[in-house]
Amino acid sequence: MYTTATAFLEVLAEQDISHVFVNLGSDHPGLVEAIAEARANGRPVPTIVTCPNEMVALTIAHGHTQISGKPQAVIVHVECGTQALAGAIHNAAKARIPVLILAGSSPYTQQGEMLGSRNEFIQWIQDVHDQRGLVRGYMRYDNEIRTGTNVKQLVHRAMQFAKSDPKGPVYLMAPREVLEAPCDPVTVDMERWQPVSPIALGAKDAGFLAEKLAGARRPLIVTSYLGRNPDAAAALEALCVQLGIGVMESVPSYVNLPHDSPFYLGNFWNEPQRNQDLAEADLVLVIDSDVPWIPTKNRPGEEAQIYHIDVDPLKEQMPLWYIEPNRSFRADAELAIRAIMDAAGELELSAERIAERSAHYADRSGHRRARLVDEQSKDGGLTIARLMAALRPHIDAETIVMNEGITNYQPVFDHLAPVRPGAMFASGGGSLGWNGGAAIGAKMARPDATVVAVSGDGCYMFTVPSSVHWIARRYNAPFLQIVLNNDGWNAPRHSALAVHPDGHASKANDLDLSFSPAPDYGAIAAAAGGAAAFVVDRDSNLESVLAQAFAVLKNERRAVVVEARLD
Structure with a gap:
């Protein structure tokens, strides 16, 4: 029937x-x-x-x-x-x-x-x-x-x-x-019954933005999720080369520009200080970003011109939202960037100005990369920098990283330094527990890919690991899980101290955020899905342990959990 x-x-x-x-x-x-x-x-x-x-x-x-x-x-x-x-x-x-x-x-x-x-x-x-x-x-x-x-x-x-x-x-x-x-x-x-076609940026608006970008002294693009469309990321890279524009990521959930690009200036999240490149920009073009900066901590200069491109520039589902741009444009990121590039091609550009801007951003980008290398080589126990540096050799062109490091989002992005759109993802939302299931989804979508999930210890428990690892085994979708064990929820601690830096919480020994005594994170996955479990700390040979972990993942096709006990 x-x-x-x-x-x-x-x-x-x-x-x-x-x-x-x-x-x-x-x-x-x-x-x-x-x-x-x-x-x-x-x-x-x-x-x-x-x-x-x-x-x-x-x-x-x-x-x-x-x-x-x-x-x-x-x-x-x-x-x-x-x-x-x-x-x-x-x-x-x-x-x-x-x-x-x-x-x-x-x-x-x-x-x-x-x-x-x-x-x-x-x-x-x-x-x-x-x-x-x-x-x-x-x-x-x-x-x-x-x-x-x-x-x-x-x-x-x-x-x-x-x-x-x-x-x-x-x-x-x-x-x-x-x-x-x-x-x-x-x-x-x-x-x-096809979806509505992407929205293009009109020729007049494209010409307006091209002229503004070409005439600025320090133009800067801020984005968060433009890279969800890899073709948009490729267009952004070409625009940077064409006009000499720096790119800063705010709370990135995709790879928007290769981290080795001379125009890539890094990413910011909740840092309580002002970003130098954002402060120095005389023109900021925001493309595909829900939170391009946090006004109480970090924002463009008062004299900076701000322009905004998004398919939803009014953020209609956010009751409180405004960045007070000079102008906003409703358009698809890739189509808008390509229209700006075409319009810029019709202008009489100053080669000297573009060369100066390109050299400036290349110098800023180079200094940033050198600083990150220094962080990786410092002897400071088991740090995120050292852990990610040891993980990076295992990240090849067929590897997908699902990053839910929460208070460690930024150093995970920085020290893995992805260079390929589609190499690293974050949830794009604010509810914890995405990375475990998302890793299974990534593996099902690309069975030949190596999938790595990076998670804080509290976030790992939000993933419902008993369910996640049972599904991973049942449907042959193994992945490698890195659990960043910093003994509890760091995010509420940071939030409390940001609001009350000298309050009672700053002096208290216990903020009711610790997971001590900690669960056996690897054993949970082993019991539910037959996962292999490893533990690393400041005294471990990271290269050796990670090599073993990836060997199990690839040769035995079993999920692996590596608990990293951070200093």
Whole structure:
């Protein structure tokens, strides 16, 4: 029998969704039957991945999409499973990750009037007034599937929202009776259901920005996630060469410019000091950044001209947001940069000025790299600099790093120094626990890649490692996990001392943030997924231990956890 659930499976294939990450419940008999029927009759269905934890399911989809560029799907159980997605929904929304989420809902009949009518006590308890409202504030689109006659059109409309800028997650729900109901097959012309084309920067605006950039003494570009499109990163590098422009990253979640570029000036996060290059810039062009600087700590000079390009320049989902630019432009980053380059090609550029600016930024970039080398060679126990320097030789062109170092975000980026767009990622959101599931998603998207996840110790526990490592073993998606053990949550400590530098907290021995006595992080992964476990500290031979860890990962195809006990 052809049902709404059958049609839903077909629409996933029409959307080129290769994986569905599921946590099934009593609302899904129609889907379970439809999947089994399709397999029995030789019809293809997406790869179904069982996920014992809903947040991990969505995090895997998040990581997969970051690597593959293709949205995936997540199926969860009624409002309980919807709420269990929690922080992963925040991350997908804030990072603009397109993903389709389907949740069942309690049956709407209770006396057997329809196939799928209520037959379990839990279905009364799980019936809530506004299930979609639980996540509506984070969704690009939400709706309820009420009939199989237009389920395909409903899903395709949802995915148009998900894949059109600004991208993001979409949420659908369906009662059990609807998924069970028979319906007639519908043929959909996918050419009529494509996402909206990226927004171009007009020729007049491109010419305006080209003239401003060409005429500035110290032009600077600030970006955070331009590199989610590798072609945009390539265009940015070409623009820097063409006009002699420096690039600073603020809270980067992608590789936006190779770290060995003479125009790459580094990255900043929450440092309580002003960045010299940002302060000296007389023109700042912000491209694809939600938080280009923190005004109370670090901002451009008062006389600097500020221009802003983004597909969502008003940041419509952020209640408090402004950087007071001279002008803002709604445009796709790659298209905008290429339009500026074309416009600059029509100008009479000063070769002397461009050469001077290029030499200035090359000197600043060179001094930065020399400082980082000095940090790596200092004898200071087990530091992030020393650990990342030992890790870097194992990072080749086929390696993907998922960085959730939290208070160590910056030194991980700095000392691994990625030179290839697509080599390192962060979540793009603010809810911890992304890196474990994201590493699985990366491995599923690129099975031949070596995947490394870097996490703080508190963040590691947020990943739900028991679920993550079970999934990694079950679906042959091993990765290497570095746990930065600094004995607890450092981020709340930094936050408290930033606000109360001389308060009682600054003198207290215990801020209720320590994990001592620490869990055996490697043993958790070993018990759940057969992972190999290593521990390194200030006295370890890092090169030897990491060589062993990567040998296990690649030769035995087992996940590996390396706990790094930092000084």
